[in-house]
Amino acid sequence: MFGIPGKGTCSLRMLSKPLRKQLGRRNHLSLYFVLSFHRFPIRTSSYNRGVCRMGRSRFFSLRIQIVLLLIVLLGLPMTVIGYTYYTSMMSSLETIERDHAYDASAAAHKLTDKIGKSLLDSVITNAHWEDFWNAVEQKDLVWIEKNVNVSNSVIPNVHFTSTIGLDGTVITQSGDVPEFTGKLAYPEILERLGKEDVFSGFVQTAQGIAVLGVAKVTDETENAKPNSLLVFGRFPDKEALADIKETLHADLALLPAKGAPLGTRDDVESLLRAHLAKAENDSEYRYFQSRSLNGERLAEVVSPFPDINGKPLGVMYVGSPSDTSERVSNQIDKLSLIVGGVLLLLVILLAVFFQRRVLSPLLHFSGIVGKMASGDLTGHINEAQARRNDEIGLIAVSLQAMIRQYKSIVAQIRETTDQVAASAGMLANSADTTAQGSQRIVLEMQATADGAAEQTSGAEQGARSMQELSKGIYQVSEHSSRVADVSRQAAKDAEAGNALLGETCRQMASIGEAVAHSSNVVKRLAGHSEEIGSIVEMIAKIAAQTNILALNANIEAARAGEHGKGFAVVAAEVRKLAGQSEEAAGRIEELVANIKADTVDAMEAIEKGAHEASDGAASIRRADEAFQTIYEAVCRISADMQDVSAVSEEMSASSEQLTATVEETAAIAKRSAERTDEIVAITEDQLSAMKGVSESLDSLNRLAQNLKQAVTVFRIDGKE
Structure with missing residues (x-):
């Protein structure tokens, strides 16, 4: 089945037998290509819409994705x-x-x-002084004031002193600090003296923070029982x-x-x-x-x-x-x-x-593929990209080979289209000539049939005349003369019919040659189908190899871990492109398989047409032999009728013999009329077939022009 633009679908079997006889394998495949081309047009509008959508979503282009991936x-x-x-x-x-x-x-x-510990040295020196211990025991305040209380004016950074009894009563003091005058304001000091003999620390006084050095009063050997405590104080500044x-x-x-x-x-x-x-x-x-x-x-x-x-x-x-x-x-x-x-x-x-x-490189390849989608095969692959040893170089070489093969196929289709158009024109002229000859044969055969009918009628009438021979020899002679004239005319008509049958035989030979030529053309076109199949197989192998390389790249990217994710994305895109190429190769392979199948059907139809043409030629030869027989019979009838005219005066004596001869002549004339009717019917069928051939060849010529116009969408080397 083929899709005809504007006319739906058709099949070669829907064409007339003469047309299918004239179509060779190459013409058949060319017709299939043009019809298939119109049935499956290149969807350039869909490709352009895809490009427009890519332009509108430019933010999600592969470049942006890679940058985002690198950032991630x-x-x-x-x-x-x-x-x-x-x-x-x-x-x-x-x-x-x-x-x-x-x-x-x-x-x-x-x-x-x-700061407090520095005071302890002065406090211990004075507290561990036997004279001081004795002064406390004797309540000698004068001695204490002269020898101990003067420390605030003698020792640096000692701002006040206080001698305190073990019950907390201040014995004497210098510096006038309220908390160390009269009664000790810090009972915690007495509590700590129960644990330690000497210590230092901070206290809060009315005049501010003071650092104290505290020691029990004893002698230098610390054997005397402590009887009081000595406090030296300093106000930090x-x-x-x-x-x-x-x-x-x-x-x-x-x-x-x-x-x-x-x-x-x-x-x-x-x-x-x-x-x-x-x-x-x-x-x-x-x-x-x-x-x-x-x-x-x-x-x-x-x-x-x-x-x-x-x-x-x-x-x-x-x-x-x-x-x-x-x-x-x-x-x-x-x-x-x-x-x-x-x-x-x-x-x-x-x-x-x-x-x-x-x-x-991918954008460059996309531009070339876009041109190919719109029929422009003038794109060229960058040589630097084709020389690369990576997947990009492999894609570039494959795309370059595909462009060359497409150019070769389009050129061959153009050449085949021209040959189909020329063959269709020649077949149309031959069909017109054959139809005209067949028309003349029909007219002549009709005339022959009419003459045979008249001959039959005359023979019957002669028989009746012989039976009524007694009624008049003159009538017999007149009838014999008319029969002789009719016989001569029949002989001329038979001779003309024989010549027309010869012409018909020659036309059938021309038809056989045209069928043979068409068969050779279809065979060559089948060879081109084999070449296309080889090319598709090569494309499928390249796509499979590209898919394997993309898979290997994914494996290597997985081994690289986080650093290989970017290469994994690129490998996935390459694998996707390889899958699309393999899918396209599968579609082309399926198309080539359909072409091969239809080519086989065409060969069968051509062989069947050749067989029918051979049968027609044999029938015409038999008709020619019949015409020859009729011609000889008519000639004999004419001679016999001349003899009858010559011996008409002897009719009376040989009436019985003449009656038998006339009856035989009537039978022969009847058979001639029947055979003539058969020849007329065969010739009319041949004329109808030749009209169908002419119409089919006109349709073939139009299809060839459509194919030629469809191929013009492809541009090769800047030319359409």
């Missing part, structure tokens, strides 16, 4: 790693900074405790804290629960007060913060500082500069920016690499 595979992991590394480094720096600040805070506590700052290289500030702050910085009171309540309730409380102040990064710690009994007395601030951490943090920030820039440059370079090595 490289950018995100590197960003996560960098962020993790950055946060880890910053956390480590913060930990180091916190530990350093805590160490500075601990050192500050030790240095402040050292900014100078003392400045010394600690110089030692620690850190700012120091103290804020007691009751009283004003004291320190080397004046802007931390609000910070200290914010944590004072928490520090009073938790002796282990520590607060750390890191901040930039006036362009300087500080690590600050707020912690409680204890009184002489170990209970929180207030809070201590230690602020140490962290320039090293600041510099390291800045270096990490710079390094992060450099790594980010290098990563961005790497993504750009990889994107450019994929653009030049993969995307550009």
